[in-house]
Amino acid sequence: MEVNILVGGAAGQGMDTVMNLLGKALVREGYGLIYTKDYMSRVRGGHNFSRLRVAAGAPWTNIEAVDILVALNEETYLLHRGNLVPSGRIIFDPQFFALPEDENRGVPVELQKLAEEAGGKVMANTVAVGALLVLIGLQTKTVENLLRETFSGKEGVAEANITALEKGYAAASGYCSACFTLPPKSEGGRRLFIDGNQVLGMAALAGGCRFLSAYPMTPSTGIMNYLAGKSREYPVVVEQAEDEIAAINMALGASYAGVRALTCTSGGGFALMVEGLSLAGMTETPLVIVVAMRPGPATGLPTRTEQGDLGFIIHAGHGEFPRAVLSATSHEDAFYRLNKAFDLADRYQTPVLFLSDQNFADTHRSVEPFDFSRLSYNRAIAGEGEIEKPYKRYRITESGISPRVLPGKIPGEVVLVDSDEHDQNGNIIEDAETRRLMVDKRMRKLKALAEEMDEPDLYGDPHPELLLIGWGSNYGVLREVVDALLASGMKTAMLHFSDIWPLPQKRLKNLLPFVSRSFCVENNATGQLASLIRRETGLSIDRLILKYDGRPFLPHEIIAEVEKDASS
């Protein structure tokens, strides 16, 4: 029992408004859902759409089938009618186009005219929400409350929107009242309605991040928007840099001087940051970089999704230095994992990269509230009593980690960091012996860092015959694929990586050689995780299931590949 809604139209027609309003109202009512966006890199025109799936629990992924199609233009109808179920419904504005005569699923609602009657055509989306509520059998109360909150302080706007909502509700009432049955509500209290970028922005702020410097780049910009929105209320500085080179170097300066610092970007912007990444490694300055991937090369598909930068990010930067690479798998996990990234950066005094992608960044889900007491703020900064004087920033230690103090904190002691190879004081050197000692010191950190990596998550049959391996935002779709394959009697499990580098290997080695068939599922054209696994462990994965058209996997696509393999 579930309901799948697709709202489509041209860029600028406000699909997001509909989904944000409806999605949040449904979550408040207690329903579990996921809402994803498919949009073009343009401000007006083209074809954009959003999918919202309401299902028992919290659905992990969207599917192709559509129950209710909200067609804000004719193109939306033509493009998506093939996926509309026979019992589906189409909300459309008969003022703009007519459905074919043999199409009997239409719910005509004069969206624009009713909006104008309510006070302005900009509210056509609110009219559409009213119509949608009828079809799924919900009252308008919750949405009304949301509208009042959204437009608090602008009572006239709120009331006009409520009128628009009611008009939409009334217009659709004659056609199809509660034709769709919503699934059972989630139990156990309130849920959040939140997207991936908001999760990361909130995790950063709640983890004590005080400085973000970034250059706007889709799909990472939402993190910057979130933190900037909080910067008047909370002690966080958000600086829009002149370019990504400045962004990473600003963040390094802020981190050196003592705050948790973050920068975020996508592949192209990260390419510009690479020299700064190497500087973080050399100066041993903590830094977290969120890279929200989109398809490349070059500008690629700016608003689409891909997992094409894993190899690049693991190897980026001239010279050799330790780093960790973590990834966003689900909203629930990413909140705590970004905090782990900050924690590792501070404790190991080295850059930590956090991989997101458009599929994660732009997707809203209903999730249980986060437990903020699980967040760590361990800065690993030495106090005056814990250092030997005179202070040496790069004192050689067994672990490779030198006690770090903050400039300006201890009278008489200064902190010198250098991009050149340096001695324990931080002074530039060129002699072979010091160089070797310093390389060894930095690389020693990698050993303990590797022990910090979480083993991949194992879900499904504990003794699987089929094993699906994945990473990052494919977690959700793979969960549903595993459930479907288990239900069809196949002994299946998934092994899913959140922490990727240094590659955790124990579970792989214990499992991969003993399954009858293994698949690596990745949103890229070459199977970058599979290559990494082979390189690090010598283990091969039988088959790659790859998708690189810029769109996230849908469950049936993966299931079809697995079944095809089984029958061949």
Add this chain to the structure above:
Amino acid sequence: MLQAEDYLLGETAWCPGCGNFAIREALAAALAELKLQPHRVLICSGIGQAAKMPHYIKANGFNGLHGRALPPALGARAANRDLKVIVESGDGDSYGEGGNHFIHNIRRNPDIAHFIHDNQVYGLTKGQASPTSDPGMKTGVQVNGVAMPALNPLALALVLGAGFVARCFSGEKEHLKETMKAAIEFSGYALVDILQPCVSFNKVNTFGWYKKRVYFPEAVDPQNWAMAMELSRQWDEQIPLGIFYNRPRPTFEESVPALEGEPLAFRPFDPAQMASLQDQFF
């Protein structure tokens, strides 16, 4: 009380006769006279001969990447606005590789003193033209002579809204020291373009070449932008020295509410107190 000598540190890697020595001594004297304790000062630099300054002055130091001295300086100011932040780098570093940061940090106006060792040539890479090389200067790369007009950092800074714009000469050490002090004390971004000879690679703009041309103009009104522009454009036969413009405007730090009060870096924090952040998502 600390004396100028107390700020001098290490053995320099500069050529005998290099203008960097005088600049270093002036900086040490300026810090001593301003009674700035070394732990309260941060020197950021890029890469080049001038950019080695953090190794030769006792203070905190961030010797970063070529062209990237200003961005970490900005970040450090955000993290700890109690630090006196000075950027020391050359003309190639500041105006060439770092040109974009030069432009936009003047606009931002952080409280940073930017001392540019301008010898009109690349020293560390051995003698190529820099953005401030005079047209016609021949080098191993500019074999037909520099074919572009020189970048005028002072005029550019004025156009971008810089509040403090000065020109000094390493051969006028007392003036340099006093100008450095004024720049360090200035609230906002302060640019001091310091002419200096490169004894190894610039055979045109020698110590004598500068000495013959520099002069101290009378009756400079540092509130007068048009006059500052006029002074900054004088070159060739007569090169004026001095603080051409000195008029503070609101700083980067003043525009950021989060920076009011104790330095961000030293404020206590407890993530468990942040749970109300998620209320907006219910």
